Amino acid sequence: xxxxxxxxxxxxxxxxxxxxxxxxxxxxxxxxxxxxxxxxxxxxxxxxxxxxxxxxxxxxxxxxxxxxxxxxxxxxxxxxxxxxxxxxxxxxxxxxxxxxxxxxxxxxxxxxxxxxxxxxxxxxxxxxxxxxxxxx
Numbered sequence: 001x002x003x004x005x006x007x008x009x010x011x012x013x014x015x016x017x018x019x020x021x022x023x024x025x026x027x028x029x030x031x032x033x034x035x036x037x038x039x040x041x042x043x044x045x046x047x048x049x050x051x052x053x054x055x056x057x058x059x060x061x062x063x064x065x066x067x068x069x070x071x072x073x074x075x076x077x078x079x080x081x082x083x084x085x086x087x088x089x090x091x092x093x094x095x096x097x098x099x100x101x102x103x104x105x106x107x108x109x110x111x112x113x114x115x116x117x118x119x120x121x122x123x124x125x126x127x128x129x130x131x132x133x134x135x136x
Contacts, residue, residue: 025075026075026076029071029075029077030116030119032071033068033071033072033075033077033080033116034116034117036064036067036068036071037068037112037113037116037117039064040061040064040065040068040109040112040113041109041113043057043060043061043064044057044061044105044106044109047061047102047105048102048105048106051097051102054095054096054097054102055095055096058091058095061091062088062091062092065084065087065088065091065109065112066084066088068080068084068112069081069084069085069087069088070084072084076121076122077115077116077120077121078122078123079115079120079123079124079128079131079132080112080115080116082132083108083111083112083115083131083132083135084112086108086135087105087108087109087112090104090105090108091105104135107134107135108135111131111134111135114127114131115128115131
């Protein structure tokens with residue numbers, strides 16, 4: 001929208017329907033996220049045990065993490081989005097990762113898993129802050 005232009009009027013009934021639709025999808029988010037997490041872990045495990053396969057699996061892993069990152073904040077799981085953002089940046093900067101890079105990738109993936117499995121919605125409270133601090 002150009003600067004100085006007023007936003008268009010939004011029909012309150014349409015907005016309420018959209019919010020209800022998102023709320024309905026939110027109930028299913030954790031099952032989607034859990035399925036994505038299984039895909040992430042299945043993709044990452046051979047990369048960690050056989051680093052020579054890193055480059056061939058990097059694209060699929062990045063796509064999974066990127067999708068998870070995009071969905072997290074939409075469904076009140078901003079920790080998934082933040083950890084996913086960090087993991088995406090690390091994957092982008094590590095086409096030939098060191099052992100330390102691989103360890104950090106594994107840590108970020110594990111932290112995303114904890115958020116989903118422990119249902120750490122919103123900021124995750126103290127546990128969420130601890131996870132973010134541990135994954136710097």
